[in-house]
Amino acid sequence: MKPILEIEPSELRRRLLAGETIQMIDVREDDEVAQGMISGAKHIPLGQIPGRLDEIPNEGEVIMICRSGGRSMRACHFLQQYGIECTNMTGGMLEWNEEEA
Template sequence: MKEMTAKEVEMNVTEGKTLNIIDVREVDEVAAGKIPGAVNIPLGLLEFRMNELDKSKEYVMVCRSGGRSGRATQILESHGYSVINMTGGMLSYEGQVQ
């Protein structure tokens, strides 16, 4: 499984690089703040909504602490998607949120 630290994600966002971020937390968790541009697909809905994703793109999976995003990474990889897990989750993310 490919991984990226929260700091690396933050630096990429700050530098204006385009990251396809999927936040797999529940809607009420995301309401407290998410990485700008992140799309919320709760983990429980991921298998039903993965058809919304483009297999030609790489996705960064995010959750609260890194556990659910790790599971989401495994699910998507098993279906042929290119995915990176953000380790440490939003607890480790110090960048701006919206």
């Protein structure tokens, strides 16, 4: 298996502010997402990924997001088995929100 690509929240924010269109999937649970999501991200809880593969783009960059980076990394490993390459946002929403403050 190839290593999973990673992106830091600061780099993702920089690219979004520069106007890049980036496909993002937030794998947190409903109650976590209710506290805020990155604008433009699609919400698919981690446990629903296997049944919603058709909603995940299999070309171009797809960035996976969770609370701290662990669940999104698991999602990347799972998707890799189906030939879907994705990038994990390290530090997750904890780091994203920390940088925003």
